[in-house]
Amino acid sequence: MNRSARRRLTAAVVTAVAVTAGATACSSGGSSSAKGADSKTYTIWDPYPQFDKTSDWAKLLDGCGTEAGVKIERTAFDTSDLTNKALLAAQQGNSADVLIVDNPVVSTLAEAGVLTTTDDNKLDTSKVNPNLLAAGQSGGKTYGTPIGANTLALYYNKAVLKKAGVDVASVKDWKSLTAALAKVKEAGKKGITFSAIGTEEGSFQFLPWFWGSGAKLTALDSDQAVSALSLWKNWLGKGYAPNSVINNTQTTSWQEFASGDYAFAENGTWQLANAEKAGFQYGVIPVPAASGGDAAAPTGGEFVTVPVQKDSGRYATTQKLVSCLTNSQNLLETDTTLSYVAPTTEVQQKQVAANPKLKPWVAAVQAAKGRTSDDLGTKYPKISEQMWKAVQSALSGSASPKDALGSAQSAVK
Template sequence: MNSTARRARVVGALVVSAALVGSLAACTTSPTSSGTKGGTYTLWDPYPDRDASSTWAKAVDACATEVGVTIKRTASNTGDTVKDLTTAAGNLPDVALVDNPKVSTLADAGLLTTTKQNGFDVSSISKNILSAGEIDGKYYGVPTGANTLGLYYNPTVLSAAGVDIASVTDWASLTAALQKVVASGKKGITFSAVGTEEGSFQFLPWFWGAKADLTKLDSSSADAALSLWTDWLKKGLAPNSVIQNTQGTSWDEFKTGAYGFAENGSWFKGDADKAGYKSIQIPAENGGAAPAPTGGEFMTIPVQKDTSRYATSAKIVGCLSKGDTAATALGYVAPTKAGADAQLAADPTLKFWITAVGDAKPRTADNLGIKYGVISEQMYTAIQAALSGTATPSAALSTAQTAAAAKLK
């Protein structure tokens, strides 16, 4: 979902090379099969860490061969890609990859075509992933794939503390497990509550797990979620460092072996496998799995003066999104059932994360669109206030709701 997570995916890629070989092979059919020949098409992506030798760059090259065109790729950091798109002034790329919450911002600015305009068929894309790019029933992009959050645990620490992971089914049983871990001399849980989108991203499973609504930040359900986190800090079940932790630094804490649990993303699966850590879905307040947010980029087709270019741009996106092509190259769970099935066949250990992504929910769901950014800013501000002790959870959320409502008028 961000540069930290993207760097981590290099270490913790979700899929084995066998799946990638199959994906790239699927993208190397004869150029004549596409019905399109010649021309140069531009693609912007937020992966400056992936050079020409990377699996992603090779996937792009393979799709260029299939479609029968030259693809000129430009890579920059996520924020820079969005900024460059908003200032391109008539010089937009043919295809642009952007973090999924930014799709609505760019669409609202009139910079993106809908799938109806560009002719891309989204019928095979998993709806819960696709809906991150949906506004008023129109789709403005196609997911490369998705990652999400889960609850990692250290079996060695839990065993020593007498915690059976099967007993962790809701907030009360999780808190009881944390208490046992701390009583055994270890630390409870680490996560990221930093005052940025990462903090909101990590809070959402608890927020949604309490059945809270993003349009009502001051609800009793939202208060219950923030009170859970606040109480963990007060009782020493989570460290004060979570207030500054990014997802990367939180993971570094967990890797010390001192913690029983860590909330973090699927991009750390490789690291976790090597260390022997396991995962469960984040529990909802009263049991069952809480919806976790989806992370990942969308492939969008920006507006062009020459609308005849859309057909070929759609073929490029089609090649990258079919099966598990882009998802495999970028370390995501594929956005289609066929793609996810291919990944699972290549690596059965992906079953947990494929299930978790299937249960996940986009941050801009419920037709929030560009409203999400405003709401998220107030959410992470409230989290910071509550965890630092400058306001009670209730007061912090009340202030957040008032500020969000004023900005969204």
């Protein structure tokens, strides 16, 4: 790592040290010994603590290690802890060989000098959908490859729409969606629920409407952005959406939809299992853009990355491990386990063939966009915070959509 990279890493670690209150760097299995290219143990850190050593995921990691001729030491962290651990480990020169992180974190680690590029580590990303790969790109370079993606779409209750006389095929843009919500309310049912809470979840749920208006994150106060926030504000004002959205998480929003009273709910692929248990027939359509077509929804999901090592001789084996984890067959199995849509068209087609209900989700993922795309990198968290604050201000009535977004843009600058 060069001097400028070390300076970036030191700056990035300051926050991590404060957050973890003096925690030390954590290495898999607790070993802190130097790792040479001839070592037969390779470390993998991931954000899946829900999977223990008997899980299919853990068995896949071990299998890839066997294929590469090495032993795998795996450590699982909560997502919020993993970034801090990765930064601290890099500062101490004890990074994991493979690091699997939430996609918005990639740019943070890359700008801190923690990660190698795909040019450095020879990872082949040629089959990955460009819109998904963009979440791991910064400064014209690519840092890793996605293991899968989830995103947002609109679930709908078939019985509620039928009672209201709404053909879901007619919902193609904001005007037709709002007209459908009006019919639902007239029929005595509830319109749409979503999460507008004052956290990243709120920004995540607002982004399809924001991007669907044609707005850009570099101009939060544009006319297009104001139209998106005005749409949500008008829905609350007319009773098409409940005031509870201001405090809803994606989980509580789903619980409202699961009551059976709502026509639509904005939520993600992770609710598919719950949808099957809801007790009513449902369908899924992509979030419509303002003037028609599918809006870009933000991508969730993780990237497989390769941290910088003191001994560059380790990269050849690490490349084998990552290639194994992300080959077509393993992606199919892993993304089925994680309820993710695969990052390649080839595997997406196999997923839909096995489960036709994934078809609208594949369409949504193909139209999706990384939150740190457009080379926003580490600027995104600040932009997102001002975005959710603006949404809260407008929906609570403390400011107009225009004024709320104007204040947000001024704060970002």
